[in-house]
Amino acid sequence: KTFGVGGLPITTNISLAVNFNTDEISNIVFRVNDTSLSQTLGPELARRMTEISGLQQGEYQVADATEAFNEVQQMFGFITTIISAIAGISLFVGGTGVMNIMLVSVTERTREIGLRKALGATRANILIQFLIESMILTLLGGVIGLTIATGLTAIAGLLLQGLIAGIEVGVSIPVALFSLAVSASVGMIFGVLPANKASKLDPIEALRYE
Numbered sequence: 001k002t003f004g005v006g007g008l009p010i011t012t013n014i015s016l017a018v019n020f021n022t023d024e025i026s027n028i029v030f031r032v033n034d035t036s037l038s039q040t041l042g043p044e045l046a047r048r049m050t051e052i053s054g055l056q057q058g059e060y061q062v063a064d065a066t067e068a069f070n071e072v073q074q075m076f077g078f079i080t081t082i083i084s085a086i087a088g089i090s091l092f093v094g095g096t097g098v099m100n101i102m103l104v105s106v107t108e109r110t111r112e113i114g115l116r117k118a119l120g121a122t123r124a125n126i127l128i129q130f131l132i133e134s135m136i137l138t139l140l141g142g143v144i145g146l147t148i149a150t151g152l153t154a155i156a157g158l159l160l161q162g163l164i165a166g167i168e169v170g171v172s173i174p175v176a177l178f179s180l181a182v183s184a185s186v187g188m189i190f191g192v193l194p195a196n197k198a199s200k201l202d203p204i205e206a207l208r209y210e
Contacts, residue, residue: 091182094141095190102134102194113198114206126199134191135184142183146176 042062106113113126150171157169 117203123199130195135187138187
């Protein structure tokens with residue numbers, strides 16, 4: 001049956017109530033192409049169906065899943081926020097660890113830094129050197145983590161394919177590249193303090209360091 005509601009043609013297939021051994025049709029499913037219209041068209045559809053069917057036992061009412069869908073979206077949004085917060089804390093802790101490692105490295109290589117400066121290395125050369133080392137360190141950690149994640153994702157995909165036919169699970173290349181970029185950025189940010197300390201070393205004092 002086709003009729004107009006809200007200026008839009010609505011089509012539905014209605015089975016005879018007698019097929020279900022009932023006096024009147026109790027449940028009808030409508031589909032709309034634009035879900036944003038469901039809250040507007042729903043009440044009007046219920047009213048029109050009540051008029052068209054001539055119900056004697058109550059009236060049609062709308063059961064709209066939009067609200068439930070929004071609640072599910074809010075729940076997933078909350079979960080995403082929690083996971084993002086945990087990831088942020090993990091990055092901060094990891095970055096702090098890298099910074100401490102680089103500070104120890106600067107202390108252990110004080111004579112090397114002094115020798116480089118004595119041979120003509122500028123402060124910028126030392127700064128860039130330690131920033132690159134810090135970035136490579138965290139990037140290597142990112143590659144190891146991405147490799148482990150890819151393996152676990154592949155295993156999960158094989159398990160899910162046995163349960164759900166046609167499902168495909170994999171690691172998105174843009175997401176993988178973004179994770180590597182974040183790893184490198186963490187190394188660069190937390191490597192600034194050690195690199196700055198190394199670049200400021202006095203060459204004479206550094207060469208005398210025991």
